[in-house]
Amino acid sequence: MLGNLGGLGGSGIGGTDAGTVTAEFAVVLPAVMVVSLLLFSSARAVIVNMNCQEAARAAARELVVAGESGDADPAGVVARIAGPGATVSTATGGGQVTVTTRCPLMPGPLGVLPMALEGRAVGMLHE
Incomplete structure (x- = not known):
């Protein structure tokens, strides 16, 4: 008895809602795509x-393991782990070795993300 109030046919007040879902989808889809792109x-x-x-x-x-023998290949290790575009620089002094790697990153949308990232590690040399 209450299903059809006033003879409007359940389609809202004064008309049909046929295109509203499409319009809402068209408005929401770009926002969802931007958020998912930023997330990825x-x-x-x-x-x-x-x-x-x-x-x-x-x-x-x-x-550190190679020590003073000079058999170490830090560039090869970095290339195997971080990829061929990664670069490595080493500094030795004060009984320790500092390794800095720089890995390229594709720029994200709107330039929010950095172009390259750095990793740094310090190892104590054996005497």
């Missing part, structure tokens, strides 16, 4: 940052 870009940045830091740790470990 941020996740990519976190993964690259973790790989870059792990590459720095592994390169420092390689230099």
Whole structure:
């Protein structure tokens, strides 16, 4: 008895709602796409940052284990872990070795994310 109030046919007051779902979808879709793009870009940045830091740790470990024999290949270790575009620089002094890696990151939407990330590790040299 209450299902059809006033003979309006359940379609709202004064007309049909046929195009409102399409209009709402057209308004919401770009916002959802931007948010998902930012989310995926941020996740990519976190993964690259973790790989870059792990590459720095592994390169420092390689230099400490090799010691003064000179058999270490920190660039090869970094390339295997962080990818071929990663660069490495080392500094030795005060009984320790510092390894800095720089890993490229594709720029995110609107330039929010950095172009490259850095990882740094310090290892104590054996005497």
